Each structure stands twice: as C-alpha cells, then as structure tokens.
Amino acid sequence: MTRLNTHFSLSSLVVGVVFAAASLAGGSGCAPTEHSHATHQPAAQDGATPAGPAPRLQDPPELVSRNGTLKATLVVERRKVQVGDHQLYATTYNGAYMPPTLRVRPGDRIDLTMTNRINENTNLHTHGLHVSPRAPADDIFIAIKYNHSYHYSYRLPLNQPTGTYWYHSHADMMSAPQVAGGESGIIIVDGLQQYLPPSLRHITEHTLALKDFQIQGDSIKTHPLSIGAPTNRTVNGQKNPVIHIRPGETQLWRLANISANIYYKLHLPGTRFHVIAQDGIPVRKVYAQDTLIIAAGARFDVLVQGGSPGTTQLETLPYNTGPAGNQFPQAVLATVVTDGPSMTRATIPTDFASHEDLSHATIAARRTVVYTENKAGTKFFINGRMYDPHRIDFTSTFGTVEEWSVRNDTNEDHSFHVHTNDFQLMSTNGKTQDPSHGWYDTVNVPARGEIVFRIHFIDFTGKTVLHCHILNHEDMGMMAVLDIVG
Known part of the structure; x- marks a missing residue:
C-alpha cells in the first residue's frame, strides 16, 4: 500500500x-x-x-x-x-x-x-x-x-x-x-x-471504461469464451462515441480496462498521454507516453491536451500476446473532435504525489511465483498447482516488506494481480523500473519473462488471493491463496 x-x-x-x-x-x-x-x-x-x-x-x-x-x-x-x-x-x-x-x-x-x-x-x-x-x-x-x-x-x-x-x-x-x-x-x-496545480483542478473529466462483448444469438456470449475471437469493444458501453475537446484544452481521462480477458494498446494520433496515476495510485513524477498498453484489469489516469481543430480516432493498436496467446487487431474506440474556441495550453506538472519507496527497505522474505500451462491451454498453474480455495499457498507476515519474483514459463503474456495491498514494481525482464512511477496492483508479465516487485503488508490481515487477471486463466487454475498473518 x-x-x-x-x-x-x-x-x-x-x-x-x-x-x-x-x-x-x-x-x-x-x-x-x-x-x-x-x-x-x-x-x-x-x-x-x-x-x-x-x-x-x-x-x-x-x-x-x-x-x-x-x-x-x-x-x-x-x-x-x-x-x-x-x-x-x-x-x-x-x-x-x-x-x-x-x-x-x-x-x-x-x-x-x-x-x-x-x-x-x-x-x-x-x-x-x-x-x-x-x-x-x-x-x-x-x-x-x-x-x-x-x-x-x-x-x-x-x-x-x-x-x-x-x-x-x-x-x-x-x-x-x-x-x-x-x-x-x-x-x-x-x-x-x-x-494538480490550481489552474487544472477543475478541468473536464471523463471516465473511459473499456468493455468488450462477443455475441451469441440475442445474448452476450459467456461460455465457452475464446479470448482471440472477434469482439466488439465499447467505451462506457458505447460504440465509437465522440469526445469533444477544445484546442489547447487539458482534460482528465480515466482509462480502465474492465474487460474479462483482452488487452488494449491505446493510441491517439498527435496526442500524448500524460500519466498521473496507475491503478489508482498517483505517480511521483508525471510521464508521457504515445501508446499505453493496458493489461486486463489495469487502469491509467491521464491528462490529454487538445491539438489543432480537426477529428482523429482513439484506437487500440494491434497487440500480440505471444505464440501461445492471442493477436488482438486494431480497432477504433472513440472519435475525438477538437473544436470550439482555443484555450491557452497549460503546462503539465512534473512533480506530483509523494509516496513510499521500497528500494532500500529491509526484505523479510523472498518468494517466487511461476506461471505454467498445459499445451491445450485448458489448465493453468501457479508453482505447478491449480487453484484450491481451501489450500494456503503463501503465508506472509503483517508489517513486513517482501520481494516477489513472478516468472512466466509460458509462450504467452499473463497479467499479475494481488488483492489487499498494491506493490512496487522493481524490474521487468531485468530492466529496472523507474521508482517515480513504480506502484501498481496489476501488471503484464511477458511471455518467457519475469517481473520483480516489493510489497509492504500493512493495515490488514487475512486470507486473500493473487492471480492472472486474464479471467479465463484465473478460472482455469492460475490463482493462489495468500494468508497475511499477524
């Protein structure tokens, strides 16, 4: 936390x-x-x-x-x-x-x-x-x-x-x-x-909830779900809605992948996403991205600024989760119309929120999570075992900081999510994560890759879970029970 x-x-x-x-x-x-x-x-x-x-x-x-x-x-x-x-x-x-x-x-x-x-x-x-x-x-x-x-x-x-x-x-x-x-x-x-600086505290705010649905007859298809099947992507349940922004205007967009299984690779031509929070956690320093990969379950709060008058499209770019995974095609999510009286473009803040840095924390324990799956893609495992709600897989001590490695020994991307406490991502595939924006509750673990994170167990004890947030994989076994004890 x-x-x-x-x-x-x-x-x-x-x-x-x-x-x-x-x-x-x-x-x-x-x-x-x-x-x-x-x-x-x-x-x-x-x-x-x-x-x-x-x-x-x-x-x-x-x-x-x-x-x-x-x-x-x-x-x-x-x-x-x-x-x-x-x-x-x-x-x-x-x-x-x-x-x-x-x-x-x-x-x-x-x-x-x-x-x-x-x-x-x-x-x-x-x-x-x-x-x-x-x-x-x-x-x-x-x-x-x-x-x-x-x-x-x-x-x-x-x-x-x-x-x-x-x-x-x-x-x-x-x-x-x-x-x-x-x-x-x-x-x-x-x-x-x-x-935010006082001049940006009352800007227009939009929620962009990303949900998708497949169709079976007159119903949304729920079973069996094929992750890579053609799907209909919506924003707030709408197909390709129009978002208006004035030239030079700064808006706050809350981007949330609340779909069951799919990934998004967001891109808005001519505009950068200035990230001010990840998974609900304000960053220490604002950073800008041309594209944002939003794994299943992840969120980004971003500032966007209107450019010259005109129309462009918020899209998700093609994304491949690996040879055993899925290829998600390009799709238009929304149409962004820049019109109306121009506004003076605000300066995006650099320093943002202060928060805990576990880079130099005393580590009480080190743990390893290994993702595997069978060849048919019908059974998914954490440390060789499928989920059992009656079995304790990991026990951690309240008040301590632990370092966890999550190794993906499969040929497709998986996401990682833990309940109750968020965590500081230390590295992905050996590349050090910038601590100024390292806190998450859901991250992507690349195929044949590894992430390392540190987690501080504060405020609460009890039995909870960690899992892949591709929910097909979770339901087919890729979840484990964590017990936080006093």
Missing part, C-alpha cells in the same frame, strides 16, 4: 450525477437524476471501420458518498439491454451493461447491499481498494446464492490512494463469464485533483 500525502479539502471535490432508477438509491446516499441516451449506429467488430455518425460520449451515472458514507444497492440480474448498438441479454448491475460508478473519498464507509437474481453464485470484488479481505469487506470467498443478498460494510483508510478502481464478480470458476457478460463497473476515489 503506497503511503500518499492525504491532506486535502474534501469539500472541493466533484459531486457526480447519480443513476436514475430508484432501485439504485439504496439509501440517503444517492439522489437520482438521469443521463440522456443517444442514438446508436451499426456495430463494427475489431478491425472494422465504424459507419455513420457516432453518439456523444456519456460518462457512466454515479452513486456518490454523502456525509462520509456510500449507501448503495447493486442487483445482479439477466436483462435485455442496450449494448453498443445491439439489444442483447446481458448480466447486469442495476439493469445496465455500463453500471453506476461508485464515487467515494478516503476515509468513507461503504455500505453496499448486493442482491443476486441470476441462477448461479456470484459476489463482488472491489479491485485495487486497500481494504480488509475479511467479511464483511472484500472477501472474495463469499458465494451469494440465487435470490439471496449480502451486505458489504467497511471503511476506506485515510491513506487510500486517490484514483480509478473497479468492481466485478470474483465468483470461483465463474469470474470470466460473469465479467464478460457485463458484471464490471468503475470506482473512483476522489482527491486526485489535489496534486
């Missing part, structure tokens, strides 16, 4: 719109309003060129904490809903393929009731949040049965990093079909703006 400066004014943060349906309210924390819905055009799968005018980008509706508490209800049910430009049966939260964003602040209490109305067990994982792995907090070993409800209740620590997170199903052996079917949404921990 990075230790960030947390002295800021809570009252200055943005209050979002909330979901229209009364079932979303779940208590006094949510006052319903509505988002308008644009007309959708015919779909284009990966590699195809979208036709016709596109709808304006709609940020997801929001459930916002009030007076230090987020009270909310999430209902999981199968419904026929608008998905891109199709009407399809999907596994929805509160009746929507793009469910409400949960917007909270460090120190807030989350009181969330989940009701299961699908005919299989499910649960809820708040991906990346630094909260207890014990019930009634982020306990992924819970199984909520059909027609049952579960009440999650816990408080975010005051040192919770401020940025973009997400929530999704973590049901044993069912994560991939449930997330692919629609069970994924955004969490925003407010406060990232405190690190």
Whole structure:
C-alpha cells in the first residue's frame, strides 16, 4: 500500500450525477437524476471501420458518498439491454451493461447491499481498494446464492490512494463469464485533483471504461469464451462515441480496462498521454507516453491536451500476446473532435504525489511465483498447482516488506494481480523500473519473462488471493491463496 500525502479539502471535490432508477438509491446516499441516451449506429467488430455518425460520449451515472458514507444497492440480474448498438441479454448491475460508478473519498464507509437474481453464485470484488479481505469487506470467498443478498460494510483508510478502481464478480470458476457478460463497473476515489496545480483542478473529466462483448444469438456470449475471437469493444458501453475537446484544452481521462480477458494498446494520433496515476495510485513524477498498453484489469489516469481543430480516432493498436496467446487487431474506440474556441495550453506538472519507496527497505522474505500451462491451454498453474480455495499457498507476515519474483514459463503474456495491498514494481525482464512511477496492483508479465516487485503488508490481515487477471486463466487454475498473518 503506497503511503500518499492525504491532506486535502474534501469539500472541493466533484459531486457526480447519480443513476436514475430508484432501485439504485439504496439509501440517503444517492439522489437520482438521469443521463440522456443517444442514438446508436451499426456495430463494427475489431478491425472494422465504424459507419455513420457516432453518439456523444456519456460518462457512466454515479452513486456518490454523502456525509462520509456510500449507501448503495447493486442487483445482479439477466436483462435485455442496450449494448453498443445491439439489444442483447446481458448480466447486469442495476439493469445496465455500463453500471453506476461508485464515487467515494478516503476515509468513507461503504455500505453496499448486493442482491443476486441470476441462477448461479456470484459476489463482488472491489479491485485495487486497500481494504480488509475479511467479511464483511472484500472477501472474495463469499458465494451469494440465487435470490439471496449480502451486505458489504467497511471503511476506506485515510491513506487510500486517490484514483480509478473497479468492481466485478470474483465468483470461483465463474469470474470470466460473469465479467464478460457485463458484471464490471468503475470506482473512483476522489482527491486526485489535489496534486494538480490550481489552474487544472477543475478541468473536464471523463471516465473511459473499456468493455468488450462477443455475441451469441440475442445474448452476450459467456461460455465457452475464446479470448482471440472477434469482439466488439465499447467505451462506457458505447460504440465509437465522440469526445469533444477544445484546442489547447487539458482534460482528465480515466482509462480502465474492465474487460474479462483482452488487452488494449491505446493510441491517439498527435496526442500524448500524460500519466498521473496507475491503478489508482498517483505517480511521483508525471510521464508521457504515445501508446499505453493496458493489461486486463489495469487502469491509467491521464491528462490529454487538445491539438489543432480537426477529428482523429482513439484506437487500440494491434497487440500480440505471444505464440501461445492471442493477436488482438486494431480497432477504433472513440472519435475525438477538437473544436470550439482555443484555450491557452497549460503546462503539465512534473512533480506530483509523494509516496513510499521500497528500494532500500529491509526484505523479510523472498518468494517466487511461476506461471505454467498445459499445451491445450485448458489448465493453468501457479508453482505447478491449480487453484484450491481451501489450500494456503503463501503465508506472509503483517508489517513486513517482501520481494516477489513472478516468472512466466509460458509462450504467452499473463497479467499479475494481488488483492489487499498494491506493490512496487522493481524490474521487468531485468530492466529496472523507474521508482517515480513504480506502484501498481496489476501488471503484464511477458511471455518467457519475469517481473520483480516489493510489497509492504500493512493495515490488514487475512486470507486473500493473487492471480492472472486474464479471467479465463484465473478460472482455469492460475490463482493462489495468500494468508497475511499477524
């Protein structure tokens, strides 16, 4: 868990719109309003060129904490809903393929009731949040049965990093079909703006939640899922929406890969992504990238600046995960229109947030994780064993710093994610990671490659997990149990 400066004014943060349906309210924390819905055009799968005018980008509706508490209800049910430009049966939260964003602040209490109305067990994982792995907090070993409800209740620590997170199903052996079917949404921990210069603290902010779906008849396909099959990529559930920006304007984009399995290689011609947070964790120094590889489950908060008037396309470039993996083709995600009165281009800050650096920490233990798989790609292993929720694979001591190596002995990329605590990436394939932007909760592990990270076990004990976040691989065995003991 990075230790960030947390002295800021809570009252200055943005209050979002909330979901229209009364079932979303779940208590006094949510006052319903509505988002308008644009007309959708015919779909284009990966590699195809979208036709016709596109709808304006709609940020997801929001459930916002009030007076230090987020009270909310999430209902999981199968419904026929608008998905891109199709009407399809999907596994929805509160009746929507793009469910409400949960917007909270460090120190807030989350009181969330989940009701299961699908005919299989499910649960809820708040991906990346630094909260207890014990019930009634982020306990992924819970199984909520059909027609049952579960009440999650816990408080975010005051040192919770401020940025973009997400929530999704973590049901044993069912994560991939449930997330692919629609069970994924955004969490925003407010406060990232405190690190920006005053002139940039009230800039336009957009959430760009990247979700994809395959089609089977009149439904989103959930089983069997082929990772490399043609798919429909959406932004906030929309196909190729239009994002408007003025020449010279600076905007904050929250980029989140909340798909079940696929990778994104984002590129916006003529524009650089100025990264201010990774996986919800503010960086120490802002850095700029022409392209961003976003592994399954990863997020980036970035500043973008409008160029000359005109139109360009936010796209995902071709990406190959290795000879045993998948080739993801180029696809258009959104159309960016630069128009309107010009603005003076702001200076992008260099120094950003301070946080812990484990480069010189005392190492209490060193551990190795080895990824392997069978030739058929139907069984996936960590240290030669498939996942068993009743077996403890690793035991770590509360309060200590450990160094872990994750070695990928397969011919395809895998991602790595650990619950409860984030980590400082030290190196990838022997190349040292810049400590000024080294903190993550989800990273890519290249085929036949290795990452090394350090992790500080603070604030919480209990049984949790680490796994590949390509959810097909997780469901087929590539997950292990970590017990943090006092």
